[in-house]
Amino acid sequence: MSYRLYLQEGLDDITDEQLDAAMAMLPAWRREKAMRFKHVQGRKECTYAYLLLCQALSEVYGITEKPFFSIGEHGKPTLVEYPDIHFNLSHCKQAVACVVSSRPVGIDVESIGRYKVALAHHVLSDSEFAEVQAAPAPQIPFTRLWTQKEAIVKLTGRGIDDDLKNILIKYNNVSLHSEEHPDKGYVLTVATG
Numbered sequence: 001m002s003y004r005l006y007l008q009e010g011l012d013d014i015t016d017e018q019l020d021a022a023m024a025m026l027p028a029w030r031r032e033k034a035m036r037f038k039h040v041q042g043r044k045e046c047t048y049a050y051l052l053l054c055q056a057l058s059e060v061y062g063i064t065e066k067p068f069f070s071i072g073e074h075g076k077p078t079l080v081e082y083p084d085i086h087f088n089l090s091h092c093k094q095a096v097a098c099v100v101s102s103r104p105v106g107i108d109v110e111s112i113g114r115y116k117v118a119l120a121h122h123v124l125s126d127s128e129f130a131e132v133q134a135a136p137a138p139q140i141p142f143t144r145l146w147t148q149k150e151a152i153v154k155l156t157g158r159g160i161d162d163d164l165k166n167i168l169i170k171y172n173n174v175s176l177h178s179e180e181h182p183d184k185g186y187v188l189t190v191a192t193g
Contacts, residue, residue, distance in 0.1 A: 002192055003101035004060050006052040007109075009094060009184060011044045022047050025054075027066045045091035052098035053087055060100055061085060076157035088154050094186040101192065106155030108147040109188040115139040123149065123164040143187040144178050151176065151191035 014022075019040070023031055026047060034046040057063040061082070069077040079085050087100045090109045099107040115138045120129055128145050132138045149164055152171050163170065178189040 002103055003099050003105050003190060004056060005107075005190060006056050006098040006100075007188070008048050008052060008096045011041070011048065011093065011096065014044055014048075016040070019044055019047065022051060026050060027068070029068070030066075041093060045096055048096045049089040049091050049098060052096060053089060053100070056087070056098050056100040057082075057085070072157050074158055076154065090154075090188070092186055094181075094184055095188070097188055099190050104155055104157070104193050106151040106153065106191040107188065108150035108154060109186055110143050110147050110150070112139050112143045112182060112185050112187060115142050125165045125169070128165075128168070137182070140180055140182055140187070144180055144189065147187050147189035148176050148178060148191070151189040155191040155193060 023034055023043070026034065030046070030050050034043045037043045037046060053067060057067060063082065067082070068080045070080050071077055077087070077089070079087065084102065085100060086103060086105050087098065088105050088107045090097045090107045092109050092111045094111055095109050097107050097109045099105050115132070120132055120142055124132060124142075124145060132142045132145070135141045149167050152167055152174055155174060156171070173193070175192045176189055178187065180187050
């Protein structure tokens with residue numbers, strides 16, 4: 001495996017006191033970003049995603065100082081002081097995820113939600129749509145396919161591709177690792193080149 005995945009679940013169990021203590025560990029710029037979220041959930045996601053990155057950098061690379069990001073044209077973050085270390089963050093209500101690698105990498109974690117046929121028609125190829133429609137719980141394969149597409153978008157750093165329907169075919173050389181956790185309410189995918 002050419003990457004290390006870090007995951008934190010149970011965001012609902014984090015108390016206000018724990019969140020305050022975690023936010024106190026953030027550098028000022030990240031704390032300000034977290035505080036811009038109107039709801040506590042967004043603050044938790046922003047805070048714990050950054051702390052997972054700090055943990056990953058410490059454990060994998062021995063880096064203990066707080067990292068600073070540079071944001072690319074389409075929103076892909078890079079580490080200003082360590083351009084050869086690649087990372088990506090993602091979060092949803094159920095989990096926060098961070099992946100680090102020596103090569104470009106993308107990750108997406110999404111809540112398993114209600115399946116919407118109109119959205120599926122818009123973003124899935126005909127064969128993907130048929131797979132989803134045939135599933136006993138279509139929201140699970142739909143969420144998996146969505147995370148795969150989003151992880152590729154984040155891997156490439158190009159932003160949302162105009163042709164989401166065919167992105168898995170277009171980038172068939174990308175390695176995808178998906179995990180479905182219906183019992184915990186989320187799906188995640190890591191994409192590596």
